[in-house]
Amino acid sequence: MLRRIIPSLLLRSGRLVKGVSYANHRDAGNPSTTARAHNAQGADELLLLDIDASREGRPPDFAAFAAVARACFMPLTVGGGIRTLETAHRCFDSGADKLCLTSTALDDPRLIGNLARVFGAQAIMLGLDVLTTEAGRFLYDHRTCHPIPALAWGEWLQRGVAEGAGEVRLMAVDREGRRTGFDTDLFAEASALVDVPVILEGGAGSLDQIATALEAGADAVALGTMLVFSDNNLHKVKSFLKNAGLEIRL
Amino acid sequence: MSVAIIDYGAGNIESVRNALFAAGTNATVARDPDAVLAADRLVLPGVGAAGPAAMRLARSGLGEAMAEAVRLKGRPLLGICLGMELLAEQLLEFGRTPGLGWLSGEVVHLRDAGVQRARVPHIGWNAVEPMGVAAHFFQGPERMRTFYFCHSYTLVRHALGAVAAHTTYEAPLVAAVLDGTVFATQFHPEKSQINGQRLIRAFLSWAP
Numbered sequence: 451m452l453r454r455i456i457p458s459l460l461l462r463s464g465r466l467v468k469g470v471s472y473a474n475h476r477d478a479g480n481p482s483t484t485a486r487a488h489n490a491q492g493a494d495e496l497l498l499l500d501i502d503a504s505r506e507g508r509p510p511d512f513a514a515f516a517a518v519a520r521a522c523f524m525p526l527t528v529g530g531g532i533r534t535l536e537t538a539h540r541c542f543d544s545g546a547d548k549l550c551l552t553s554t555a556l557d558d559p560r561l562i563g564n565l566a567r568v569f570g571a572q573a574i575m576l577g578l579d580v581l582t583t584e585a586g587r588f589l590y591d592h593r594t595c596h597p598i599p600a601l602a603w604g605e606w607l608q609r610g611v612a613e614g615a616g617e618v619r620l621m622a623v624d625r626e627g628r629r630t631g632f633d634t635d636l637f638a639e640a641s642a643l644v645d646v647p648v649i650l651e652g653g654a655g656s657l658d659q660i661a662t663a664l665e666a667g668a669d670a671v672a673l674g675t676m677l678v679f680s681d682n683n684l685h686k687v688k689s690f691l692k693n694a695g696l697e698i699r700l
Numbered sequence: 701m702s703v704a705i706i707d708y709g710a711g712n713i714e715s716v717r718n719a720l721f722a723a724g725t726n727a728t729v730a731r732d733p734d735a736v737l738a739a740d741r742l743v744l745p746g747v748g749a750a751g752p753a754a755m756r757l758a759r760s761g762l763g764e765a766m767a768e769a770v771r772l773k774g775r776p777l778l779g780i781c782l783g784m785e786l787l788a789e790q791l792l793e794f795g796r797t798p799g800l801g802w803l804s805g806e807v808v809h810l811r812d813a814g815v816q817r818a819r820v821p822h823i824g825w826n827a828v829e830p831m832g833v834a835a836h837f838f839q840g841p842e843r844m845r846t847f848y849f850c851h852s853y854t855l856v857r858h859a860l861g862a863v864a865a866h867t868t869y870e871a872p873l874v875a876a877v878l879d880g881t882v883f884a885t886q887f888h889p890e891k892s893q894i895n896g897q898r899l900i901r902a903f904l905s906w907a908p
Contacts, residue, residue, distance in 0.1 A: 451818075451869060452825040452846065492893070494825055494848075520718055523893045525848060545714040547747065547891060548850070567794070569748050570782070572821035572850045616821045616852065647819045670824065699825050699846055 452699045454494040454670035455660075455688055457677050458651055459484065461500045461514055461530070468678045470627035472501075472579075472592045478678045481514050486521040488677075491684035492700060495525040497550065497619065497649075497672055499577075503531025504553040505593040510537070512544045519545025527575055527619075533558070538565050550619055552577030553593055556606070559613050566614030571646075576615035578607055580636060581623045587636070590623045604643050611644045618644065619672065622652030627675045629655020632663035641667070657682070657690040664696050703904070704730035704739030706766065706783075708756045711745035712890070716780065719890035723900040733765035741775060741904070742766065745890070746782025750791040750807065750853065753782055754799055763800055770881055771802070778903045779884030781851055784877060787884060788855055803877060805858030813854045814871030821852040826867045828875045828887065834864035837876070837883060837902045844895045847875070847887035854886065881908045 460467050462475060466484055469475035478484075481498070488496060498518055500510035510530040519526050528541050529550030541549055549569070555562050555576060566574045580603045581590040588597035589606055607618065620640050622633040630653050637650040651672035654660055663671055676682050685700075692698040705716050707729045720727040720743070727743065730736045744766070746753060757763040770777045779787055788799040790806040799807070810820045828845045830838035838845055849867070855874045864878035867887070876885045883903060889896035 451822075452827075454824050489893070516714075519714060522715075523719060523722065523891065523896065525850065525888070525891045526715075542712055542747070543714060545712070545718065547712050547715055547888075567749055568752065570852065572823060572852050573747050617823055645819055646821065647823045669819070 451669070452494070452697045453664055453691070454649070455684065455691070455698070456495045456497055456649060456670060456672040457488045457493050457684065458497040458672040458674045459499070460674070461498060461511055462502055464511065464514055467501070468627065468675055471623055472626060473595065482517040482521050485518040488684055489521055489523055492688060493524055493684055494699060495527065496522055497527050499528070499550065500530030501592070509540070512540055515541060515544040515546060529577060533561065535564065535568065538569065542569070548573045548575055548617070550575040550577045551615070552579060553591060555610060556591070559609060562610055562613035562615050566616070571614050571616030574615050575617040575619055576607070576610040577619045577621070578603065578610070578640070579621045579623050582633065582636070583624070604639070607640055608643050611646055616646055618646060618648045620648050620650050625653030628653060629675060631655065631659040632668065632671065634663050634666035634668065637663070637666070637668050657687060660687060661691055661694045661696065664691065701740045702738065703727040703741045703743065704735055705743045705745060706736060706762055707731045708753060708760060708762050712747045713745060716743060716745045716890045719896065719900055723897055723904060725904060733761040736762060736765035737769055739769070739775070742769060742777045744777060744779045744783035744786065746780060746786065748782055750782060750785060750793040751795065751797045754786055754791060754797045757786065757800070767800070774881050774908070776881045776883070776903065776906055776908055779882065780890065781886060781888055784884035784886055785853055785855065787877070787882065788858070791853070793853060802882060803855070803858060803862055803879060805855050807853045808856050810852055810854055813856050813873065815869060818870040821850060822869045823850050824848070826869060826887070828865045828867050830865040830876070831863060834876060834878050836906060837899055838865065839902065840898055844898060847885070847889065847892040847895060849887045851886060
């Protein structure tokens with residue numbers, strides 16, 4: 451089994467954006483040309499999230515999903531505002547292969563099972579935003595930009611998987627866009643709580659940091675800022691990791 | 701040559717159509733038995749839960765049309781993921797569902813097929829070891845034989861002769877089957893970039 455290196459793309463008003471800790475977003479390019487580049491450079495998968503859909507209470511940008519999907523000959527996971535079975539169907543019709551549920555699952559945990567029973571657990575990814583502060587680790591609501599102290603993150607993780615999620619996107623919100631390295635402890639804690647695959651995201655800033663995360667046991671990592679606001683590209687990243695002796699597809 | 705993707709409401713149809721297009725074929729989408737029977741080659745994709753999918757295939761008459769086109773008229777069929785699993789006799793997912801019964805064997809959860817420690821679903825890129833009979837589908841160097849898997853269930857208690865390729869995920873798993881004019885993969889060639897494109901082209905040029 452090979453490790454997965456997954457570009458993570460955030461969508462806003464038809465463009466890609468990238469910020470720091472889910473704020474201060476900057477333009478990060480055209481979705482479909484970016485996807486085409488990632489496809490050509492051997493991305494193992496692609497993650498595409500419409501970051502405004504849930505907060506604005508609307509379905510995601512299907513047209514942008516479709517444009518990206520046409521450039522993707524690797525799996526495409528889409529997320530943002532997926533609240534109903536109909537929206538889920540429209541995501542697949544737009545060319546998605548998997549769905550990522552974050553805040554819509556928090557609002558309605560049974561949505562996870564309802565979609566998993568139709569599309570299978572392997573197509574339903576639970577998005578988990580975790581904020582780490584001096585007081586501990588908290589679930590984070592990107593719509594309000596506040597932690598959710600009433601629900602323990604580990605408890606929600608286990609609940610989401612029990613409801614039927616077959617995969618987890620684990621975002622360390624406090625590290626997002628800061629290039630300080632992955633939170634491998636968070637990955638280890640989450641991995642011990644569930645037996646589905648976990649994708650770690652948040653904090654990648656250098657090639658060495660990615661290698662460190664993989665060496666610490668992360669099977670799959672997502673990269674945002676590093677592939678947007680730096681001179682790195684996926685081929686360079688994967689070549690470096692392969693040369694470091696890690697199981698990487700080139 | 702016309703190629704139809706069978707749409708029974710449980711598939712990443714667009715992904716499959718996109719990959720076929722890249723391989724040089726403008727595939728149609730078959731939603732009724734006549735459209736299935738009109739095609740020279742068929743693709744049965746599948747992302748979803750087995751029970752409802754098998755039921756929809758049966759109720760819509762698509763399963764019967766597939767049987768006529770493939771089993772009687774000998775037209776080639778490419779099954780993908782759930783599209784492979786549905787060919788088995790029995791599917792054990794949320795209870796027991798009869799499959800199309802073209803392949804002997806049952807589809808069971810990976811935890812009941814020897815995958816104890818590894819994470820389930822089996823999601824990601826894995827190496828495939830083809831058998832000699834499937835050489836046509838796995839031409840090219842060994843490094844081209846990694847494909848994208850995304851599944852929780854697997855075919856067991858199958859006829860050994862039908863296996864076209866294995867993969868290893870803690871336990872050995874069936875990665876592809878070959879039986880008559882049916883070639884089916886547990887992995888997703890439509891999502892396996894250039895390696896998948898080669899396999900799709902091999903299917904399109906296959907003369908069983």
